[in-house]
Amino acid sequence: MTFTLAFRNLFHDRVRLTVTLVGILFSIVLVAIQLGLYLGARSMIISMIDRAHGDLWVMAYGTKNFEEAQPINARDRYAALSTPGVADAVPIIASFTDWRKPTGGSTLVVVIGTDNEDGGLAPWNVVAGDVTGLGARDAVIIDKTYLDELGVKNIGDTAEVGASRVRVSGLTDGIRSFTVTPYVFTTISRARTLIDMPADKITYALVRLQPGADIESVRSAIQARVPDGEVLTTAEFRTRSLNHWLFATGAGVALIGGAILGLLVGTVIVAQTLYSSTKDHLNEFATLRALGSSSGYIHRVILTQAALSAVLGYALGMSIAMVVVYLSEHTALPIMMTPGLAALLLALTVGMCAISALSAIGKVMRIDPAMVFNR
Amino acid sequence: MIAETASLAADARLSLSGEEHANIVLEAQHITKELGRGAGKVRALKGVSLSLRAGELTLLMGPSGSGKTTLLSILGCILTPSEGTLSVAGHSTAGLTPEQLANLRREHIGFIFQSYNLFPTLTAEENVRVALDVRGKRGSEAVVAAQRALHRVGLRHKLKSYPANMSGGEQQRVAVARALAGSPSVMLADEPTAALDSENGLAVMQLLSEIAKDKSRAVLAVTHDPRTVPFANRVLRIEDGVIVGEERRTEGVETIHELARNRKRKANA
Numbered sequence: 001m002t003f004t005l006a007f008r009n010l011f012h013d014r015v016r017l018t019v020t021l022v023g024i025l026f027s028i029v030l031v032a033i034q035l036g037l038y039l040g041a042r043s044m045i046i047s048m049i050d051r052a053h054g055d056l057w058v059m060a061y062g063t064k065n066f067e068e069a070q071p072i073n074a075r076d077r078y079a080a081l082s083t084p085g086v087a088d089a090v091p092i093i094a095s096f097t098d099w100r101k102p103t104g105g106s107t108l109v110v111v112i113g114t115d116n117e118d119g120g121l122a123p124w125n126v127v128a129g130d131v132t133g134l135g136a137r138d139a140v141i142i143d144k145t146y147l148d149e150l151g152v153k154n155i156g157d158t159a160e161v162g163a164s165r166v167r168v169s170g171l172t173d174g175i176r177s178f179t180v181t182p183y184v185f186t187t188i189s190r191a192r193t194l195i196d197m198p199a200d201k202i203t204y205a206l207v208r209l210q211p212g213a214d215i216e217s218v219r220s221a222i223q224a225r226v227p228d229g230e231v232l233t234t235a236e237f238r239t240r241s242l243n244h245w246l247f248a249t250g251a252g253v254a255l256i257g258g259a260i261l262g263l264l265v266g267t268v269i270v271a272q273t274l275y276s277s278t279k280d281h282l283n284e285f286a287t288l289r290a291l292g293s294s295s296g297y298i299h300r301v302i303l304t305q306a307a308l309s310a311v312l313g314y315a316l317g318m319s320i321a322m323v324v325v326y327l328s329e330h331t332a333l334p335i336m337m338t339p340g341l342a343a344l345l346l347a348l349t350v351g352m353c354a355i356s357a358l359s360a361i362g363k364v365m366r367i368d369p370a371m372v373f374n375r
Numbered sequence: 376m377i378a379e380t381a382s383l384a385a386d387a388r389l390s391l392s393g394e395e396h397a398n399i400v401l402e403a404q405h406i407t408k409e410l411g412r413g414a415g416k417v418r419a420l421k422g423v424s425l426s427l428r429a430g431e432l433t434l435l436m437g438p439s440g441s442g443k444t445t446l447l448s449i450l451g452c453i454l455t456p457s458e459g460t461l462s463v464a465g466h467s468t469a470g471l472t473p474e475q476l477a478n479l480r481r482e483h484i485g486f487i488f489q490s491y492n493l494f495p496t497l498t499a500e501e502n503v504r505v506a507l508d509v510r511g512k513r514g515s516e517a518v519v520a521a522q523r524a525l526h527r528v529g530l531r532h533k534l535k536s537y538p539a540n541m542s543g544g545e546q547q548r549v550a551v552a553r554a555l556a557g558s559p560s561v562m563l564a565d566e567p568t569a570a571l572d573s574e575n576g577l578a579v580m581q582l583l584s585e586i587a588k589d590k591s592r593a594v595l596a597v598t599h600d601p602r603t604v605p606f607a608n609r610v611l612r613i614e615d616g617v618i619v620g621e622e623r624r625t626e627g628v629e630t631i632h633e634l635a636r637n638r639k640r641k642a643n644a
Binding site (some may be wrong): 002009288290293294295 | 444447448451453454474477478479480481482484486488489492494495496497501504505506508509510513553557565
């Protein structure tokens with residue numbers, strides 16, 4: 001009967017129920033978008049690092065993230081290659097430069113130079129053309145999300161980067177940058193030309209270890225050979241990039257703050273409506289108390305009301321959030337929804353409603369059952 | 376018809392035989408209750424003693440502000456007395472916590488309220504089932520018990536009706552069924568006929584007097600309605616927080632049909 005009582009109390013006043021559900025829905029959508037953006041941002045920040053096949057990164061000292069790295073000397077790569085335990089050290093170039101659109105105007109891009117045969121870092125999710133096509137003259141691969149921004153429409157279109165012409169030889173789907181600066185994949189040598197980098201410079205040396213090699217020992221050994229550079233494991237580079245973009249710039253704090261704000265707003269709305277619903281049914285709770293119901297019984301009725309609100313609000317909120325996620329899928333700022341985030345949102349909703357129920361429970365616990373005689 | 380004891384003694388447990396003592400299901404001794412604080416403190420009850428015996432319908436009558444409802448709240452373990460002792464079905468209430476008092480109410484006391492206090496969102500059957508659910512009776516056992524209680528009060532045809540679709544008399548009968556379903560030792564009714572018209576009021580009193588015939592149950596109704604007196608075995612009068620008299624009916628309780636017949640006879644005479 002606790003369920004029936006809770007259900008009927010909840011559905012008895014449709015207007016209040018609607019207000020409650022809108023409150024939860026608003027909260028869920030806001031939190032889903034904020035946390036989805038956070039996950040999307042996180043994924044974009046570390047996508048290059050995670051997709052690179054390597055164990056250690058040799059880079060300029062103090063590099064904060066993948067895109068904003070100073071060049072290092074190419075001999076640092078050879079120093080790494082000569083270190084015991086190293087199987088390979090792949091050169092990678094990454095640098096900001098201007099892309100001049102064929103239709104006029106320019107935009108900032110990140111040129112990534114990497115040779116496919118090195119197996120270090122290659123474009124993925126290629127939906128048109130082929131990675132091997134980068135070997136062709138002037139070839140670059142870009143993501144289809146940025147076609148409009150780059151002023152091109154399809155494979156074969158041309159533009160200018162630096163003083164050189166480039167031709168789109170392939171398109172990827174979903175390789176987006178947190179800085180909203182399109183990535184332009186090309187070969188090492190072409191990248192040097194495009195960004196005017198000397199032949200004795202690279203941005204990263206991506207180190208692969210020999211099987212069984214101890215990563216810490218190798219890292220120390222390389223670091224000793226490259227005193228002016230910095231050697232990070234993939235996990236460290238990932239953490240450093242995340243810390244820089246999400247926390248040092250405040251972007252992540254804003255997203256997490258927005259999510260917390262959403263939770264607070266939702267909690268206040270649900271608490272207010274549950275409290276006023278309980279207040280309206282106070283005489284019924286007093287009757288229950290007079291009939292001899294335990295405190296636990298009444299708590300169950302209120303908590304069931306809260307749980308029903310949570311489940312309904314979650315279902316509606318997630319439906320809308322999923323539509324927003326779908327609509328953002330092909331934008332420069334995709335919102336991610338993972339099973340883990342969906343489960344977290346459900347737990348947050350239930351927790352939010354349970355906390356909201358506390359004020360109503362407090363009110364009921366202060367009931368004087370003698371009020372049943374005073375109506 | 377009614378033998379007036381003419382006693383103004385505060386103690387309403389007068390001259391009980393051994394058998395009557397054995398039938399006592401509720402006993403209150405020297406109950407006092409102070410309400411309010413400081414200068415506004417009021418002594419609502421001033422040493423009330425009474426006992427309720429199984430198989431009897433007792434009326435507690437008195438003017439407004441005489442302490443009827445306060446006494447009913449204390450007898451129903453809803454309020455605790457400032458002084459005095461109370462025992463329900465052999466259990467003393469002294470020192471019990473609110474939760475333990477709730478347990479005692481659940482196990483031994485049934486309430487009927489002036490305004491019925493039904494749950495408006497539940498059907499008649501569900502209203503009765505709530506009282507059973509509180510007692511841990513669930514499932515088909517509760518459904519059967521609820522339906523049986525509603526049959527007993529003549530509401531077989533209203534099982535699925537909501538309070539809003541029932542007359543006041545029907546709602547009060549649902550409340551009686553709700554109180555009855557838990558098989559309490561004591562049934563306490565607060566002005567059960569006050570919100571009802573004459574016909575429905577008498578029908579409810581008839582029901583309560585029938586329920587009181589059960590030798591395992593005592594019924595106490597607080598009322599100021601003199602029409603209810605013919606249904607009672609005993610009438611206690613309270614004034615200014617003191618029991619001022621006990622009237623015991625000696626010629627048997629009238630049924631609603633007898634009452635109608637007697638009224639007609641008087642009218643013809």
